[in-house]
Amino acid sequence: MTPITEVEGRRLALSNLDKVVYPATGTTKGEVLHYYAATVAGALLAHLYDRPVSFLRYPDGAEGQHFFSKNPPPGTPAWVRTARVPHRGEREAAQVMVQDLATLMWAANLMVEFHTPQWRADTPAVADRMVFDLDPGAPASVVECCAVAGWLRERLATDGLLAYGKTSGSKGLHLLVPLEPTPSDEVTAYAKTLAVEAEAALPDLVVHRMKRELRPGKVFVDFSQNAAAKTTATPYTLRARPEPAVSAPVTWEEIEGCGTPEELVFLAGDMAARLERYGDLLGPLINPNRARPLPTGRRKRRPGA
Template sequence: MPVVTVEGRRLTLSNLDKVIYPDGTTKGEVIHHYAAHGAVLLPHLRDRPLSLLRYPDGPDGQRFFTKNVPPGTPDWVMTTDVPRSGGGTMRQIVVQDLPALVWVANMVTELHTPQWRAPAPGTADRLVLDLDPGAPATIVDCCRVALWLRDRLVADGLTAYPKTSGSKGLHLLCALRPVPSERASAYAKDLAARAAAELPELAVALMAKRLRPGKVFIDHSQNAARKTTAAPYTLRARPAATVSAPVTWDEVAACANPADLDIRLGDLPARLAAHGDLMRPLTTRRAARALPGA
């Protein structure tokens, strides 16, 4: 197995020629994605405990979600205690640097983070709205809902940054001045309900599956302290090597076909060259705004 040195850390990588995605994308190419784009990805992971959706044999193989520190984690990878919903704590990894990111990438995993940072679990510094289309609705319909939500967020003093989920829908994120997760959850739930009331043919705010066909479900629940969301730039365990990629509001407004926002591994270098990290403001305190009423 090849051994590489990343910023002074020796890492053993495995099965680099293994095909992970049906298009022929290999594990080596997956690891290269994270290594090459660490500069834009790491600020979105820093200080946030990671939950990992692992798919070592590709999206059609076994997939398993883990929050606990994986066996064999190097002692130089940061870990932190995270409260369990039923009481007590568990220990999760926190990716703070490029060696840790490459080590995690070698496990072939989606990267999911909460809306808070260690060591302040339950104190949100981000708001997230996950727009999930119920067939035959598509990401095109998500874009229409996203534009409505953007304007309401602006009216409330918040700036939303959109990204593809890397699956079927869109995520909208806002930088917040620290606020209890319960407050962020309540605000997001109210906003989703208002959208569903004003866009009854297009949006739904309730999770019941019978209500979702042909509409966009506005999932506000990921603001709960125990929930996580796919991180910007993570690859997804989907049939194609799709990326949860930041997009511009012009792209959202212009979206007329699902293919318009189908962003894949090979698309990312050109997008970063053209736009840089469109979500960089989320990583700076200057962009944080107070939640209405806070």
């Protein structure tokens, strides 16, 4: 029988709790649900709130089939909130809104990664954050990503912008910047400018174009996830990797001191202690007092830049 549980007054059927979904660690689906409910629910829900959610689903476990879904899946309960958001130009479509613990647990039971855009559902294509996805091309690793992150942090600071980091939960690093609401196309253009500047300043380390032949040994500074149609892994989501890797917020001390890739790998079991020690390191992203305006007009070059 499928266990039935009640979460905040909603009845949920939770299935296959003993199934191993992360073979490298033997982590079961039940342990995944416990991670979301007992460890990161408060912090994760704050980053999901009011954002349409896309799911990367892996119902057969991390080594099974993966597929991306923006539409509410078949069987979505009537009480799960949805929002009508633009898809492919003028067309609108429904997407799930994970606004509460019951919805979080319903979604987690589907075995998903949580992905969100840089804008809220009531202001489509108007971003309140900017993201740089730093993606290393082998033999480069997250160590090289950290070096690039440091350069970007300083560069952003010259424009009065604050940057915060998290692991991608895979091989790279994400930098996130709280913004006063700004059209997504303007954010994308600004982020591209900085990616190009980073490549000019660090030509042996950075590439701003996606072409695979350019990327070995370098860090691809992907600015494109600022586009209104794109999404990024939400802080604290588990990733569909062999181990239950988390897209985990990290301190600047950890970024600046990173000497080996293993230092910035965080699994589900690491997060309770990290949250107890640091709280939500990405809390500034949802604090309107930390948001800054995107620079207007073409920035003058700094002396010696």
